[in-house]
Amino acid sequence: MFSLDFKVSLSSSLTSISSSQRPAKLSRTVRNKFQCANSSLDVPLATEKLINDTSVTGGAYDFERATLPLLTEKLLSSTKKVTLIRHGLSSWNEEGRVQGSSNLSILTETGVKQAERCRRALANIHFDQCFSSPISRAKSTAEVIWEGREQPLVFLDSLKEAHLYFLEGMKNVDAKEKYPKEYTTWREDPANFNVNGIYPVRKLWGTAREAWNEILLSPGGNFLVITHKSILRALICTALGLGPERFRATDVNNGGICIFNFNKKGEAMLQALNMTAHMYGDHVYFY
16 A cells, blocks of 8 residues: 655655645645645645745656666757556466467456546646557556547667566466576566576667667657567666676566656656556645
8 A cells, every 4th residue: 555654855846735635734744755636636835836836845756867877879869757667467367377479368347447547647747759669458547548639659679578488377386486596587587587598678778778778869848658568677777887797686566657757968867666656546646
């Protein structure tokens, strides 16, 4: 449940209001860094003023210089905001199978509901374009989330999931028994998992950089991306300058939302990682 309470300075430009816990007054104790919102409620004027008050935020989200690496070979036309979403629960997720790049795993009824929750949670956000993996479970998720928007979906092969060869389609318990060495390497040392000299996770880092180039050099300033867990990890890590050995340093749930800001130099700032409040209530995000 989304219920971490701790003391923070109110410094995020992303905010929302809880449908069940609307504070009577602005306080320096908030529920997580991101308060969550019901679309039927209005943002208090005090909160709205605070969001835009650079004396409080330090201008942290209007940055001109961040950290390497640069994800594009040339300057961007403008600053960019990219929202990343992992597809909803799939049939092979439910069955405990290794999915990889297979197109045989489909979105379940639960997965459709998760995608619908994402659509409602982002209903008030304008996106210039939506990019998606063409693999069925991500494509179906994107079609649900993007329903009612004017721009057509853009499908990128660079957003496809990693190819895991003979492990794909196998239940995890069976793969561990039949291919103990390979399966253990995939789980515990994924950067060194290889099939005939091909390293899927290392290859994924190049694919992620290709995806970032295609997305960030596209017209517009606010993008939505729907894809898979492994390529999501690669997108996050490449943006933060982490190598393939850090593949399992992050995790994103089905329907989880991540947000990146990019300055004109293509430098990344991670604003949110694996937001899932919308999975447990009628939450609407404002950012």
